[in-house]
Amino acid sequence: MCGYFGNLHECPAVLVLLLDLGLPIPYPGMNMQNYQKRLVKGHISGSDSGYQYSDAFWWYQMDVFDDKLIPSNLTTFNARNLSGPLYGNAIKTRRGIVIASEIGESIGSGKDKKMYLMKSQDGLLLGTVYKDWQTPNGECLRTMAIITRDPHERFKQYHDKSTPLFLPHDIGFIKEWLNPSIPTSLAIEEALAHPKLYNDLEVTQVKTFKRGEPLSAPQTLNKD
Numbered sequence: 001m002c003g004y005f006g007n008l009h010e011c012p013a014v015l016v017l018l019l020d021l022g023l024p025i026p027y028p029g030m031n032m033q034n035y036q037k038r039l040v041k042g043h044i045s046g047s048d049s050g051y052q053y054s055d056a057f058w059w060y061q062m063d064v065f066d067d068k069l070i071p072s073n074l075t076t077f078n079a080r081n082l083s084g085p086l087y088g089n090a091i092k093t094r095r096g097i098v099i100a101s102e103i104g105e106s107i108g109s110g111k112d113k114k115m116y117l118m119k120s121q122d123g124l125l126l127g128t129v130y131k132d133w134q135t136p137n138g139e140c141l142r143t144m145a146i147i148t149r150d151p152h153e154r155f156k157q158y159h160d161k162s163t164p165l166f167l168p169h170d171i172g173f174i175k176e177w178l179n180p181s182i183p184t185s186l187a188i189e190e191a192l193a194h195p196k197l198y199n200d201l202e203v204t205q206v207k208t209f210k211r212g213e214p215l216s217a218p219q220t221l222n223k224d
Contacts, residue, residue: 004104004209005126005146006119013169014099014123020171021051021178038077043144044097045130046178056096056130060145061086067137079129079145080162082192087145090129091192092183096144097167097174098126104209105159116158117206118221120199127165127177127191149195154221158203167191168198196224 018025023044043056060076062069082091102119103126130144148162155163167177173187182188200223205216 005098005100005124006102017099017123017125017169017171017174021174023051023053040098040144042099043128043130043142044099044178045094046175046180048181051178054142056128056142056144058144058146060129060131060143062133062141062143064135067135067139069133069135069139069141076145078148078162080148082129082147087129090131091147093180094130095177095180096128096130097178098128098144098146100124100126103164104206107157107159115206115209116203117209117212118158118201118203120201122169122199124199125167125169125174127167147192149192152195152197155197158221163195165192165195166198168196197221199223 015025021044038058040056040058041053043054044051045054046052057071058077059071060079061072061074063072064070076086079087079090081087100120101123102117103124104115104117106113106115108114127147128144129147130142133139133141133143147165149165150162151160152163167174168191173191176182176185176187177191201221202218203221204212204214204218207213207215
């Protein structure tokens with residue numbers, strides 16, 4: 001995906017999911033993402049003690065410089081190769097979720113580049129992997145990457161390189177996904193191997209993601 005997702009909104013499907021996980025409901029207008037700092041405040045993870053929100057920096061790999069953590073030169077806001085050394089352990093024990101109301105995708109380059117804002121009325125569940133870091137001087141930071149898979153056949157007209165890993169609004173699956181004691185399962189393997197669209201998406205060509213100025217009438221990309 002192209003480095004943008006919109007804030008969580010208070011739609012019924014999302015509220016039911018959060019209540020089932022025992023998580024507090026975000027108050028109206030809660031800013032779930034600081035765009036300039038790539039800080040996501042609504043990242044969800046699981047542990048033996050339950051489920052929790054955390055702040056997570058949307059750039060998985062970090063380097064230590066002068067006892068400080070800085071983003072690596074390696075581009076890691078998306079996680080694609082889950083069998084490689086960078087994400088291989090995380091996909092087994094450190095899976096998370098970001099909830100969004102919209103995402104931004106693009107296709108083409110240069111003057112032929114087209115940008116699309118894709119909105120959901122039901123809330124999008126995006127699968128993530130995350131990592132906790134600590135510097136020699138004691139600084140702590142959680143980082144994360146949104147998982148992407150091979151292009152979905154109907155999605156690739158808007159982005160032909162990859163598709164974000166959308167997760168189903170199914171509490172049984174979500175609890176399994178967030179459980180660090182479950183390295184994998186048939187349901188998890190199926191979700192990773194055969195990504196699906198679980199939400200109808202309103203797709204609009206825009207000038208920029210953040211401002212959302214429309215350049216076309218919205219179209220509907222139907223769920224699978």
